[in-house]
């Protein structure tokens with residue numbers, strides 16, 4: 084970690100020796116600390132307020148046992164959490180994830196990142212993240228609905244439009260948000276914008292489904308414009324086959340790029356001539372039906388590379404859009420050797436620390452998730468605005484505002500990220516977000 088200075092070493096050393104060491108949270112905090120601690124030290128008010136030390140400890144971590152009955156009538160027990168990291172600039176805000184790999188560490192790191200991401204959007208949203216170690220794979224629709232209801236039986240008292248506003252994340256889409264919202268509404272006896280990503284018939288925003296993936300591509304277009312080029316004809320690798328991946332692929336194709344891949348945990352779908360919108364729609368339909376993508380119809384021009392990730396295929400742009408730590412050091416070395424020009428994180432923290440180091444040393448522009456994938460939560464913020472106004476905006480208005488927000492985030496990140504004639508997007512994002520959080524935290528006293 085050659086970027087780490089004495090200040091961040093000191094700050095992190097206590098965390099590193101903690102017996103409950105949380106590796107994902109540690110990596111996320113380390114990334115931020117090395118960029119902002121000097122700013123904090125040089126600002127009397129920030130230093131006195133110990134801003135980063137306060138953000139490093141969530142306001143609270145709520146932990147729940149979720150008990151429900153499966154289709155066979157057997158009792159199932161899961162563990163769930165809501166990490167409310169900070170509401171200094173707005174109500175707690177961040178998604179809910181259902182996946183067997185979910186731990187308190189995962190959610191603590193995601194909640195911390197969410198504070199910075201939400202600050203970058205310019206909208207009044209604090210940071211939170213939640214989820215459960217529940218695996219929806221192989222579960223029936225009824226079982227997933229019962230699980231959502233059992234979870235809300237526990238979590239509903241802590242959720243509300245001005246309190247904490249969850250949304251979807253991995254394995255939590257519009258359908259699950261509908262069930263969660265329904266259960267919240269029933270428990271609390273009120274209707275309000277307590278969730279985003281809702282169905283359009285009960286307060287959801289147009290374009291929320293597309294927003295994260297589209298926003299990634301709007302951000303990449305800004306990076307390319309900064310380099311004096313565009314997406315036209317660029318070869319793009321996308322990983323994942325979910326909400327973020329398929330919408331990033333769709334928008335990149337619409338902007339003239341040649342998207343070569345999507346992927347899942349079993350392998351990579353390769354389109355040598357570039358994915359068509361029909362091929363992307365096929366992947367979306369398979370995912371929605373809970374079916375795999377290993378046997379695509381011949382007319383779509385796809386090949387499934389069993390057991391492979393997309394990263395060995397030569398390309399100009401990489402968009403990891405599946406999950407954290409999905410791209411490691413050796414994959415980064417292959418991308419670098421194949422002449423990659425930029426990478427934007429659709430997923431949250433998809434690069435391992437080793438992969439980040441390879442990219443940095445090679446001078447490859449890397450847009451961190453907190454900037455590049457902020458479009459999703461930005462449109463969630465617009466959904467909260469629409470709910471508060473009791474109005475519905477047109478898709479065109481939301482999309483235009485989304486593009487505008489991504490361009491503003493890009494400008495803010497570039498303004499803080501110029502180092503030795505190049506742009507360090509990670510540093511720019513950390514500092515721009517930190518300043519906003521620090522101003523709010525110092526202004527509100529010691530609490």
Ligand SMILES: NC(=O)C1=CN([C@@H]2O[C@H](COP(=O)(O)OP(=O)(O)OC[C@H]3O[C@@H](n4cnc5c(N)ncnc54)[C@H](O)[C@@H]3O)[C@@H](O)[C@H]2O)C=CC1
Nearest residue numbers: 252253254295323325326327347348405406430431456459
């Ligand atoms: N949905 C949203 O609005 C936002 C999501 N994100 C992040 O984007 C990432 C993806 O989230 P969604 O698309 O919403 O989830 P999703 O549940 O729609 O899709 C995730 C997909 O990734 C695939 N996957 C999981 N692990 C993989 C691996 N190791 N290799 C290849 N594929 C893998 C799974 O097959 C799954 O279909 C996550 O890191 C999430 O936190 C970030 C910002 C907003």
Ligand SMILES: O=C(O)CCC(=O)C(=O)O
Nearest residue numbers: 176177178250459460463
């Ligand atoms: O829309 C939201 O509130 C949350 C989106 C999210 O979980 C994320 O940005 O990682």
